[in-house]
Structure formats: structure tokens, C-alpha cells
Amino acid sequence: MFGFLSATQAQILNPVSFNYSVVKKGTDLYELHIKASIQPKWHLYSVNNPDGGAQPTVIKINDGKVVGKINEVGKMKTVFESVFNVNQKYFENSVDFVQTVKLNSGAKKITGTVEYMVCNDRQCLPPKEVEFKIKM
């Protein structure tokens, strides 16, 4: 029997959901898209959120080798937080984390993890790690 995560609970404690896809770019070369849908008012932090602020999103790839840096496609907000004395970088509503990956010859899947935390104006939720597995 399947258990399930209540959507209502997801709504209350899980303001971000991810959708994964890959685009083939060459022999064993793939562009990985991790698209986050963020519920209104919640902030998902950039992979480049500076030290001293909220924990940045961290994407780890287990298979193959990453090529270049993560490209964040979305409208990034940079807000000076006087309490931290840093410019926080975050996304609202949505962002697509794009990472090019060179897989081992003939590999058929990419696995990895996304670690992230979210805050809104009233509260912060615990950092969370989600695993993903994409089959080609």
C-alpha cells in the first residue's frame, strides 16, 4: 500500500517543489534542469547566497562530472538584509537551476540531491534535502 504525503501538509510545510528534466547536448553531455516551483511569499535562496546569510541552495550530482557553473534562470532578488549586513539573493515563485553534466560513456541516469531552505517574512523552515534520479 502506498502511503502519502498530504498535500495540505505539503502546502503548510513544503512550500517548494521540484521538477527535473534533461536536454541532450552531445555525446554523454546533458543539460540538467531542476525547476523549483515556490509558493507565494516564500524565498528560495540562490546557490550563490553569500556566507553569513541564509543557507544557499546546494545541488550535488552523483553521476558524471559537472561542466561549468550552475545557471539560475529566473528573476533573482538581491535584498540588503541589515540584520546580516549582506546582500541576500533569492528567488520567488520559480527558478530553473541549469547544470551541464558530462556522464560516463553510455550512462543512463543522473542522480543527485538538492539541499535548500526557505523563509517567508514570518518564519523559516528547516533545511531539507531531496534526492532525484533522472533516467535518460
Added chain:
Amino acid sequence: MRKYFINLMIMVLFFAPAFAQEHVYQLNGWIRNGIKEGTAYVRYFYRDAANEDHMVRDSGTIKDGRFYLKGRLPGKPVIGKISLRDITQPEPAEENISEVYLEPAMIKLEATNNLLSPAFSGSASQREFSQLYASLKEVRAVLKRIDDEYGKAQEEKDLKKLDALTEELKTIYEKRQGVIGKFIKKHPSSFISAYKFGEFLGDEEIEVKTAQSVYDILSPDLKKLPVMQEMLNRISIARKTEPGNKAIDFTQADTSGNKISLSSFRGKYVLIDFWSSWCVPCRAENPALRAMYAKYKSKGFEIIGVSLDGGRKPWVRAIVADSLPWTQVSDLKVFGNEVAKMYGITAIPRNLLIDREGKIVSKNLRGLALERELKKYFKD
């Protein structure tokens, strides 16, 4: 016996595809005077037997305001989100997102202009869900407005406004609880009741008596669902930390490594403040805490900051930057902090006020609410 077994096998084989079919939903939608061309998405989460969370997304094309979606369900109905994206937009607009109850049925969705007031039909449960969703419309609108105003008030450091919004939030949570509670009482064996129970509890304070009484109504089958076990845990933790109870004692190290116990503050009013250096809303509370500490410390008020930091450096840096003179403890395990776990802390900031005998008197006092509460115990 053998023959019976073979018959059974045949039956299983025969019924397997039909059984699978039972877990498929279909949705026929029509939006009048709204999006004409674009894409409709259905999205939901479920947790599998191995306790892994999955997200499923189905989509269909919108043509002349009509759309059709079909998808497999994870063995049980789920509540998901349906969103409509206009072909000219990169994302669905906020007013074009609604909850949807997905079950093995031909679901009919009708809406006008947007998805703020959708009408679902096609089965008895669809109509029930539709009614419940409609009766929560005002709650959704108020929550959205509070969300908008809260951010603005915080930017402007408008304490009075923040206080008013927090009070309004309490009222609207109560209202939501009333609406959902009534629904659950009327439909104690509906999946919708189980799915809505989390929202019924809310994500801030749980009023144990009400929560338990509504939980008790749910049918035994629903109570077996893993998610209900989680809900029951939340209620039992809330019961332990409800005002009137003795605060659970704990010992944790301060910034210099000295072990500090809650019980060593007996005889004083103590605010246990769960916070972290990386939490902007927590840091925003610090000026108010500082003012209260300065005003009432000599009269017997203490604060213990329990930090959910993961590293010593940012923790100490924040204490210095915000000039926090009170006791600070942490085990640097983030949300795995043992004290936070003991007190069922699932988001920060959160706090509890303990009286001179070590009894919890109130919870989650933010901004001006803390001052109001302390005034009751300390004469100026």
C-alpha cells in the same frame, strides 16, 4: 485446493488491469472568460512505501478555455494543485492556481475568469470538496492579504501593524479550523477530511483539546494512514508544551561550552527563544527582546536563546552583532537540535514563556504581544 488457487490466480491476472484503471483520474475543465490558450498542470506529492517523497506533474493543452488531463494516482486519492498558464506567460498567475481533489473519476471543473472560485463535480466527493474549498475562499483571501501586508510592515518596522496582523492571523486560523472541523465532523471517513487535517491543525499553535476531539471523529481506516500518525505526533508534542504544563527540562552548552539547564532559572520568568543566525524573521524580533530584557531583567525576567545554528562562528557573530546579553545555548545541529525536537519546533522563530515555578504560561509571543504578556506579571 489447487484448482481454487489457479482460479484465484486467473482472477488476479484478470482483474489486475481493471484494478490499475481504478487509479486513474480524468479531468475535464472549462474556464469561461479566462485563459483561452495555454497549458493546464496538475501537481501533487505523495510518499511511497519506502518513505520517499515524489512529485507528480501532469499537463494538458488549453484550447478555447477547455482542457483535459489524465493521470495515474498512487493508489489513493490525493489533493493536488491545478494551475492554468496562459500561452503568453512563463508561469501560471496566482489567481489561476487552485487545489484539486484527484480520485479515480471523471472530474468536471468549471470556472469563470480565473480559478479563485472553481466548481468541481463528477462525484459526491467532488461536490463535497468543491463546497469546502468555496467556504475557505475568504480565509484564503485574508491569508494572502496578511502575507502581503506583513512583509511591508516588517520592512517599515511598524510594530503596531505587525501586532494587529498577528492577532488577525490568529482569528483567521480559528476560522479556518472551524470550517474544516465542521467538514470533518460531517465527513469522518472521507479522504478529504484526512488530507485537510494538517491544514486544520495549522502550522503554528495547536489547541490540543479541539485537535484531539476532531482527530477522534476520523474513521479507523483514515487513522491508519501514515500521515495521520504524523498528525498524532504533532498533537502529542503540543500536549506536552501546552500552557499549564511544566516545561520539559533540558541542558545544553552555551557559547563557552558551559552546560546550562532550564531548571537553574527556577524562580524567574523565562522566555525560551528558538532562533538562528540565518533566520531573518528571528533576527527581526531581537530588538523587541532586547527592550523587554532591559526593562524586566531586574524584576526577574530571563531569556534563554536556543539557537538552531549549524556552526559556532555564525552563531557567535549574530549574538555579537545583535548585542544579545542573555544566555545562549545550542548543540549546533540546526533543526536536529535536541531541545527543539523535545519541544516539537518545526519552524522558527518560536518561543515559550515559563513562570517562576517552571510552568508554561504562553507561547509564540512576538513583538508587542510579549510586552503585553510581561506587563501582566511585572508591575511597572
